[in-house]
Structures are given as structure tokens and as C-alpha cells.
Amino acid sequence: MVSDDQIAGVPLNDQELLNAVYSGPFVTAARKVFSNSGNTNVQKWENYIRGNVKRQDYLATALDWVSQGNIREYMAAHRHDEGITELQNYFNSVIAWAETLFYTEEPHFRGVAWGRLYETYHNTPYDHDKIHARLAELLADEAVRKKECIPEYLLGGEVEPQLLEIRLFDDSTKRSAYERQTQEAKAYGVSNCPACAFGEGKNKERIWSLKDMDADHITAWSKGGTTTSDNCQMLCKTHNRQKGNR
Structure with missing residues (x-):
């Protein structure tokens, strides 16, 4: 039998090793459910779990969920249990909840x-x-x-x-917006940063260099704005940070 000393420093997700350390009726019962490729529920579970049933990945996931990350402690506490009711019920609750809200084969x-x-x-x-x-x-x-x-x-x-991690504007789109804004700004004698131009500060007429500006969604992505050229504007770095997600 593998001893606790032999797993010192081994990640807790090494489920095969943990099964050996805490072997007993609990592990036997758990493997019949979560390490059984013939379990008809696996097809549903695989939409939400990454890994391989036979490699103990599904069992490791079930244990991680019910123990909230304390797999070894949970297995030690339940090592001699004859059944896995708590483990199974919790796992099924999580899957049912996820499936109700996010049913997908994504x-x-x-x-x-x-x-x-x-x-x-x-x-x-x-x-x-x-x-x-x-x-x-x-x-x-x-x-x-x-x-x-x-x-x-x-x-x-x-x-x-x-x-x-919303995709940012590409360099071509940013340069095009910069050149358009700069040309218009020079024609009107205002800053090529729209926020500076509409303000009353010292940068009201400043023409910023491209490297001192950031691309910004005119309409924030989170509010329906697209990452396309018609929704791109260049702002000075200060005003872009101030705008945030507004």
C-alpha cells in the first residue's frame, strides 16, 4: 500500500495515486460510478468536464467539487464509507445546474x-x-x-x-482611425483626441503621436459595440484609461 509519505509534494489531482493511498470501500464505490466508461451519463458529463474517465479525471473532478479543492482531506475522512451519496448528489447538482443555464456541446x-x-x-x-x-x-x-x-x-x-479578453483593434484599423482623426483635427485646429478637443484643458489643441494614443470602442463592447473600424476611435492614453468601460 502507498503511504502518505510517498505522496509528499505530489499534486492532489494525481487521482490514481490518491486512490491507492486511500483505498477502501469509498474509492471502490466511487470508481464504479466515475471511472466507468460504460456509465451512460458520461456522454452528458463530457460537455462540462475535460479529461478521460479511465484516467480518473472525472472522479478527480467530482472530488474537487464536493471538497472545494481539499481532495485528500475529503478522501481521508470518507475512506471507510460504504457509499458515495454525498459525492454523487453534489456532483449531480452541479451538472444539473450548469446544464440548465448553459446547455451546449461547446x-x-x-x-x-x-x-x-x-x-x-x-x-x-x-x-x-x-x-x-x-x-x-x-x-x-x-x-x-x-x-x-x-x-x-x-x-x-x-x-x-x-x-x-475581447479582441483588440488591429494595427491597420488603429492607424486608419489615427490618420482620419488627425487630418480632421488639424483642419479644425483642435486636438486629435476627441476628449481633449471637447475639454478645456491645456491639451485642447494638442496633436498626439500615434504611440501616445490607444484604440477605443466608441460604443463599449459590453454595451453592444463591435470591434470594427466604424466603432474605433483613438484617445490619448489618459482619456482612454478614464473612460474605462463607459
């Missing part, structure tokens, strides 16, 4: 921290139709680079677009 959602999201948000009421509609929009939006973070973004009320 591969990006495999491996999302569903257990953490469940603990944080499962008591919060949501408009399921709205969630489903926004989910479809965001999955289709080419500006969203981290689609695996869409669930957390939606559950959190769409206030952290940085989670999605």
Missing part, C-alpha cells in the same frame, strides 16, 4: 470551474431565456477570445468583460 466549456461557480452563484436567480440568448451571442462573437470564461462573465452580471 468544447470550450469542458474544464470550466463549475464547482466554484456553483458555490458562488447557484442561489442567485437568473432569467434562463436571457442567459441562453446571450450565450448564443457571445459564442458567435469573434471578438470574444476566451469563450471558456463566458459562463462566469454571464453569472457575474456582465460587469467584467476583461474575463473574455
Whole structure:
């Protein structure tokens, strides 16, 4: 039998090793459910879990969720249990909750921290139709680079677009906007930063260099603005930071 000393320094997600360390009726029962490729539920589970059933990845995920990351402590405490009711019920609750809100075969959602999201948000009421509609929009939006973070973004009320790593304007679009604004600014004797031009500060007539300006969504992406040339403007770095997501 493997001893605790032999797993010192080994990551807790090395589930095969942990199964050996805490072998007993609990592990036997858990493997029959979560390490069984013949389990008909696996096809549903694989939409939300990354890994391989036979390599213990599904069991590791179930244990991680119910223990909130304390897998070894949980296995030690339940080592001699004959059943896995708590483990199975919690796992099924997380999957059912995720499936209700984010039913999809989208591969990006495999491996999302569903257990953490469940603990944080499962008591919060949501408009399921709205969630489903926004989910479809965001999955289709080419500006969203981290689609695996869409669930957390939606559950959190769409206030952290940085989670999605929205695609920025490319260099060609930025230069085109810069040249257009600069030409117009010089013709009117104002700054090529619209915010400076409309203000009353010392930079009201300043022509900024391209390197001192940032591309900005005229209409914020989170409010429906697209990452396209017609929604791009250049602002001086100070005003771009001040604008934020407004």
C-alpha cells in the first residue's frame, strides 16, 4: 500500500495515486460510478468536464467539487464509507445546474470551474431565456477570445468583460482611425483626441503621436459595440484609461 509519505509534494489531482493511498470501500464505490466508461451519463458529463474517465479525471473532478479543492482531506475522512451519496448528489447538482443555464456541446466549456461557480452563484436567480440568448451571442462573437470564461462573465452580471479578453483593434484599423482623426483635427485646429478637443484643458489643441494614443470602442463592447473600424476611435492614453468601460 502507498503511504502518505510517498505522496509528499505530489499534486492532489494525481487521482490514481490518491486512490491507492486511500483505498477502501469509498474509492471502490466511487470508481464504479466515475471511472466507468460504460456509465451512460458520461456522454452528458463530457460537455462540462475535460479529461478521460479511465484516467480518473472525472472522479478527480467530482472530488474537487464536493471538497472545494481539499481532495485528500475529503478522501481521508470518507475512506471507510460504504457509499458515495454525498459525492454523487453534489456532483449531480452541479451538472444539473450548469446544464440548465448553459446547455451546449461547446468544447470550450469542458474544464470550466463549475464547482466554484456553483458555490458562488447557484442561489442567485437568473432569467434562463436571457442567459441562453446571450450565450448564443457571445459564442458567435469573434471578438470574444476566451469563450471558456463566458459562463462566469454571464453569472457575474456582465460587469467584467476583461474575463473574455475581447479582441483588440488591429494595427491597420488603429492607424486608419489615427490618420482620419488627425487630418480632421488639424483642419479644425483642435486636438486629435476627441476628449481633449471637447475639454478645456491645456491639451485642447494638442496633436498626439500615434504611440501616445490607444484604440477605443466608441460604443463599449459590453454595451453592444463591435470591434470594427466604424466603432474605433483613438484617445490619448489618459482619456482612454478614464473612460474605462463607459
